[in-house]
Amino acid sequence: MKFTGTKDYVATPELQMAVNAAITLQRPLLIKGEPGTGKTMLAEQLAESLGTNLIQWHIKSTTKAHQGLYEYDAVSRLRDSQLGNDDVHDISNYIKQGKLWEAFTADKPPVLLIDEIDKADIEFPNDLLLELDKMEFFVYETQERIVAKHRPIILITSNNEKELPDAFLRRCFFHYIDFPDKDTMQQIVDVHFPEIKKDLLREAMDVFFDLRKVPGLKKKPSTSELVDWLKLLLADDVDPETLRSRDSAIPPLYGAMVKNEQDVELLQKLAFMTRRKG
Incomplete structure (x- = not known):
């Protein structure tokens, strides 16, 4: 299925080409453009047009790449051990799945939106290189490897607040949304x-x-x-x-x-x- 826009989203031929090229290449699509030009809405409409789920990861200045994989709540586990809670014997009870984990374990290829990646620390994009390349990661606390059932369609937006590393850019298909005429x-x-x-x-x-x-x-x-x-x-x-x-x-x-x-x-x-x- 080719993306041609939807009844609620006008996609220029250039944008349609970029989306379909990224899907064909199985590369993340890096979208830049002025704020308010529909970058985030593109992910919503793409998921709707493909009949799949949208998983949104909104990036903040404090967001770390590892949070997209999972988070281990050691504090809760310590508290439960002090209270004699039996949950402490299963460490997986304290593992919170991140957005990439959710996308990797989806039953059909979802659209994964990594929104405003340039808000995070400069090392954030590079910290995701291996996971986006290999479509897998390792959970050290439980000694399990999470491998993507299906390769998600990844859209990454940026407002150009920071320059993105070259190593990260090499792995993306890039498109700049020009302001509409x-x-x-x-x-x-x-x-x-x-x-x-x-x-x-x-x-x-x-x-x-x-x-x-x-x-x-x-x-x-x-x-x-x-x-x-x-x-x-x-x-x-x-x-x-x-x-x-x-x-x-x-x-x-x-x-x-x-x-x-x-x-x-x-x-x-x-x-x-x-x-x-x-």
Whole structure:
């Protein structure tokens, strides 16, 4: 089965090619792109389109690679031994399976999402090289080897907060999700708001893309933020003429797209200068 997107997810031909190539090569697919361009949602929709389970491992700054395999709760075992609990005689009672263990023992190939890998320590990706290559790992406490029943389809996302090691990159198929052009964005919006009025959408899209072009903007609005903004415009029944007039310093309900005070001040200054020139 080839991935071609879903009714809820618009995948460009380039993205479709990348997903299918990674599956064919049995390599992790490393996805980069601006925040809000649908990297995480891709894993959700891929699992749905393939009719398989999605296992999500959300990475934090404190996450260690070993947690993806398993964790041994020595503290609980010590406490139970002091209380005379019979569970202490079976060390497996204190082994907590990680997301890779869950993916390796699944009855059919799942989609495993390792989300925002660049948040972790720089050594995190390298610490997973052997497990991702061999599809197995060893549990020292129980002396058992966990071997994948089926090779999971692995998607790894990154927001480029840190550079990833070359040894890790060599093992991945890479794709960068470009920010959608107007035609692609139109398709994405149509998925979320099939009944939206064309004149409102046209004006909203013009405001959105003009906003992204503003020089010096600290954070450009993303696809997900456009969707949120359109939802608010529809909820408040904002007239297209309100967007067309551009009388206000910044767009109505701007808080869905402009996310820091520096950008608000910048837009207000630009609007003021534009009015003076006008």
